[in-house]
Amino acid sequence: MADEVVGIVGAGIVGLAIGREITRRRPGTGVVVMEKEDRVAVHQTGHNSGVVHAGIYYKPGSLKARLCTRGRDMLREYCAGRGLPYDECGKLVVAVSEADVARMDDLYARADVNAVPGLRRIGPEEIREIEPYATGLAALHSPRTAITDFPRIARSFADDIVAAGGEVRFSYPVTRIDRVGGELEIGSGERAVRVNHLIVCAGIHADRVSGLAGDAPEPRIIPFRGEYMLISEEKAHMVRGLIYPVPDPGYPFLGVHFTRRISGAVDVGPNAVLALAREGYRRTAISPADLLGIASWPGMWRMARRHWLTGVREMYGSLSKRAYMKAAQRYVPEIGAKDVVRAGAGVRAQALDRDGGLVDDFRINRLGPVTTVRNAPSPAATSSMAIAEYVVDVIDGEVSS
Numbered sequence: 001m002a003d004e005v006v007g008i009v010g011a012g013i014v015g016l017a018i019g020r021e022i023t024r025r026r027p028g029t030g031v032v033v034m035e036k037e038d039r040v041a042v043h044q045t046g047h048n049s050g051v052v053h054a055g056i057y058y059k060p061g062s063l064k065a066r067l068c069t070r071g072r073d074m075l076r077e078y079c080a081g082r083g084l085p086y087d088e089c090g091k092l093v094v095a096v097s098e099a100d101v102a103r104m105d106d107l108y109a110r111a112d113v114n115a116v117p118g119l120r121r122i123g124p125e126e127i128r129e130i131e132p133y134a135t136g137l138a139a140l141h142s143p144r145t146a147i148t149d150f151p152r153i154a155r156s157f158a159d160d161i162v163a164a165g166g167e168v169r170f171s172y173p174v175t176r177i178d179r180v181g182g183e184l185e186i187g188s189g190e191r192a193v194r195v196n197h198l199i200v201c202a203g204i205h206a207d208r209v210s211g212l213a214g215d216a217p218e219p220r221i222i223p224f225r226g227e228y229m230l231i232s233e234e235k236a237h238m239v240r241g242l243i244y245p246v247p248d249p250g251y252p253f254l255g256v257h258f259t260r261r262i263s264g265a266v267d268v269g270p271n272a273v274l275a276l277a278r279e280g281y282r283r284t285a286i287s288p289a290d291l292l293g294i295a296s297w298p299g300m301w302r303m304a305r306r307h308w309l310t311g312v313r314e315m316y317g318s319l320s321k322r323a324y325m326k327a328a329q330r331y332v333p334e335i336g337a338k339d340v341v342r343a344g345a346g347v348r349a350q351a352l353d354r355d356g357g358l359v360d361d362f363r364i365n366r367l368g369p370v371t372t373v374r375n376a377p378s379p380a381a382t383s384s385m386a387i388a389e390y391v392v393d394v395i396d397g398e399v400s401s
Contacts, residue, residue, distance in 0.1 A: 002030030002165075007186050007195035009174050009209050011035035013045040013150055013384045014376050015201035016157035016168075021388035023164035031166030032193055033158070034186060036173035041154040043279070044203050045381060047226075047346030049259045049267065051242060052076070052086070052146040053379040056093065057254070060113040063362040063390070068379045069114060071386035072144075078385065079148060082156055085262045089241035091145035092127060094136035096330045100246040101138055107246065108140055118143040133238040133332050145242060149262050150381045169193075174202075177212040177370075184369055197395060200372040204278045204349040210365070210372040219351035219359050219374060220297045223278045223290070226270025226348055227318055229325070229340035231258075236266040243331050248310075254378075256317075256328050258335075268328050268340060272348065273318045274311065281345045283318065302356025351375035362387065366394055 006022050008015045011033050019031045037043075052072055058064035079086035095104045104121075111119050120141050122130075127139050158168050176187040177198065186193045202209040207221045231239070243258040259267045274294075277287035294300055304311065317324040322337040329336055351359035351374060362383075363375040371394055373387070380387065393399045 002028055004197075005030035005032060005195045007184070007193055007198045008033045008201060009186070009198070010201035010203055011037070011040040011154070011158065011168055011170075012043060012201060012203050013041060013154040013157065013381050014373060014387055015199070016040060016154050016161065017384040017388040018199055018201065018391050019161045019166060019168075020157045020164075021385070021392050023161055023166055025392050027164075031161055031164070032195065033161065033166070033168040034172040034174055034188070034193065035168060035170050038170045040158050040168065041151040044346065044349060045154050046151045047281070047344065048150060048378070048381055049270070050147050050150060050261055051091075051259060051382075052148050053382045054091070054116045054119070054142045054145045055114045055379075056107060056111040056116050056119065056140065056142060057247065058110075058114065058379075059361070060110060062360075063364075064360070064379065064383070065114050067362065067383040067386040067390060070389070071379070071383035074385040075148070075153070075382060076146070079153070084149065084152055084156060086146055086148050087262060088144055088146040089260055090130065091142045091242035091244060092131055092134060092136075093140040093142070093244045093246055094127065094134060094331050095138045095246050096136050098137070103249065104138060104140060104246045106249070111140070116142060116144075131240055131243055131332075133334055134243050135333060136331065147242070147260060147262055174209055174212065177209075196369065198370045199391060199395075200370065201376070203376070204347060206349060206372065206374055206376075207351075210374060213367065213370040213372065215365055215367055215370070215372050215374070219353050219363065220293070220299060221278070221349050222294060222297070222300060222303075222352045223275040223280060224272045224348045224350050225275040225280055225283075225345050226272055227345045228267045228269035228343040229321070230343035231266040231268060231335060232339050232341075235335050235339045236264070238332060238335060239266045245331065256324070258328070258332060267343060268325070268335070269343075270346060271314050271317050271324065273314050275347055278347070280347060297352065297354075299352045299354045299356045303352060303358065306356060348377055349375075350377060364391060364394060366400075371395055
């Protein structure tokens, strides 16, 4: 056994990137990744849109802005070195109203500070040159926004950990975290692992596992289901890359958009509907325990008062394919409800503060020998390798959390 052992809860792309970074930065350190499922990347990593973000949206100076920029470049280099798919298909953020144009100009100023590579403001003619079936008054064109296969990258990170002498333990749901002498004992039923430092990257269960380690109950994780539509093969050619709306600055979701996948398929989505279970990938999935946790959090009701109208619209779009596609047709008019079928869904782990504020930035806490990743929504997959560097710096005391 190594002199020092670091445990990581969660084998999503962030947890695995951190495990890999530890093996690189601290040769000889034991790394044990504990995952409740039977394989890596089962939840958020395996259900996202596969987009490598260029850094357009994020508040300058925030962790998201800094780590997205660094992580994008690291991920591109990693994929090239490992022969993993990485396609810079480019992205349009399209304004279809005068209000959109004003918000788009604000977004451009933010992206300029973030040094988003190659970003340009374009008009209707150039929109048509890049995406012949798209319409809009103006757009931001991000040529370096890419698509990839995040589950494959996660599996590659896991292979790197094992090759360096670490291990990934599957079917290991963490049920207790105890301090025993100068060590931490991470229990799963009758099984236990002793570690010197623990990093919690539990995604949709981040608050619960962090609570076992003594972290504060705030922020609470609230699950939002994101549902996708799949465009028919006959019309998939109408979307060359990525077509996004101008986002609402008061809401952390980017809106329904068109996404070309590495496979060549084209999705529309996701929306953002409150889920009634933390792993509520289906509309009918309801967990009484999870529902109680949502309803008992004061911030939930404060958020609902602020965003109830948006929530109603999202729910209507979830129930009606025609309503769902009506919003999307503002950007690509020739793709309608008859051209899509319901596809999969993901669940976003959205952190919510007690005051009802939707936590926008990454949130990482240090509690002595425990480091908790409490909020890591998009662009966490893009930023995963940079988040890993940052977390190891936090552990080593090079930066404060």
